[in-house]
Amino acid sequence: MPKSNHRIGTRSAHIPSSFRRKKATILAELERPDNDYTDKSPKGSVDAEILELIAKINEFEGYVTTSSCAGRVAVFVEGRKALREDKSGVVDGASDAQQETGRDVSSNATSVGGGPGGKGHGNKWFPVPVKEVSSTSPTALHDLFQLEPKSTPSSGPTTSNLSYRPDLRLIKLSFSPLILHILCANLQGAKVLLAAAINAGFRESGVQSLKALDDEEAGVMLAIRTAGLGFDTVVGCVEEQEDYDVLLQVDKSCVDEHYLRMCMGVINERFVWNNERKERLIRELVKLNTESEANTQWEDADTRRERKRQEGLQRRAEKQDQNMRAQTSPETETKQESMLEEGLLPQYGI
Known part of the structure; x- marks a missing residue:
């Protein structure tokens, strides 16, 4: 399992120590050999079809998968x-x-x-x-x-x-289509991942626990799912x-x-759609990786709004400064004198 190093939705200082311990325990279990691994699911193991997606999610510092199903008949x-x-x-x-x-x-x-x-x-x-x-x-x-x-x-x-x-x-x-449960270090991180899931077509995804509002050590449990593909x-x-x-x-x-053959035809079609949404979710996670590399420092909505305002004010000030320089430059003064001599500009104070 790849080491988590992306900081989407979290800053290193904002990740509770309890979350780090839970994630370390879960990742250690996932890294065990297949013949030595078992979990509480009816199948008793992680679906091979979803291993890539799980690895992508667990790469992020503030996320860890707690249960999963790639889709099942x-x-x-x-x-x-x-x-x-x-x-x-x-x-x-x-x-x-x-x-x-x-x-x-x-x-x-x-x-x-x-x-x-x-x-x-x-x-x-x-x-x-x-x-x-x-x-x-x-x-x-x-x-x-x-x-x-x-x-x-x-x-x-x-x-x-x-x-x-x-x-x-x-x-x-x-x-039953793909479903994932992901423990997020904080609410902001859950919001970022939820947006990615919805963009990928998992419209019924949502936060299942808000204990973090009262205890930041509790984390936020997020479910990624879609009911539309169920049969x-x-x-x-x-x-x-x-x-x-x-x-x-x-x-x-x-x-x-x-009738059973017709049902299996429907199910096989749903499996294709299910896999397409899984691939879309992987692409959304890759996009988050790219954004995290460009901006590793997390900021909340108010901070981002203030930063954007300051950037706008700075651009406006720079533009005004450029206009003033253009008006007082030697080239501009020479051009104005030439236009006065040719009578192209009105003369005042004469």
Whole structure:
């Protein structure tokens, strides 16, 4: 990882010591060999496609990346949702089979359950490799997404007989575009980087923490992201089946292979756009590097405004001085005398 040496948005004296320590720790982790590196992300490592961008950002003295994703295709299976019991004793969210068998679902209402979107107990996701599916199998994408096709003899749910119920757990195919979280040494540095991100097309970027307003040691967390490239669609649901008193969960498709191929076409196109915006962001960072080399001393808005005013006054004074010199120069006096002799100028005091 390159040593940070650019001072965009920060002066050396304005970088808190706590920020320097955090950055040193993070960079030390990033420099570890791939077989020895792991992080808290589901993948457990940094995406290779984003390493150049991360290196560009970490070159700046006042920035350090804390998490990242180059863009990802995934299948998300919702977890169990919270089950609520109404006044009649019927559990809202329990299936008919659960009500008929008398399973103790009311206890699950408090012990398991997630929020909206199924981000609760039992949710899972797995990444899908972005590649052209060369297989001629009529269920190639179903196999890739680990979905049981709806046309199998077990007759899973279809779009014609699928209806909503409170305990329904959906399976979604999604594309998440590039996202970065960057710790900035101060608010001014965050503003500079935010402007670069927006110029690159990451319109939904923004500051996530303003603790630095109360404690300058806290730093400013900036998220670089765009929601416009995201893609999310339902492709199936979880079906529970009993087999010898064992409750099995089967991920059933509710769409056909043609629909999945269309979705992958959309996702591949979004990946191209995602990469274009990433390259634009790299160019914006290169531009910041150039500006930092031309002006390494940071100044706030008021200081810059005063400097510009003084520069303007100085230019005006120099221009006035040049005009006065031109009027009193020997060449000007000789020219005026010649014009008087030729009667081209009026003569006063005669």
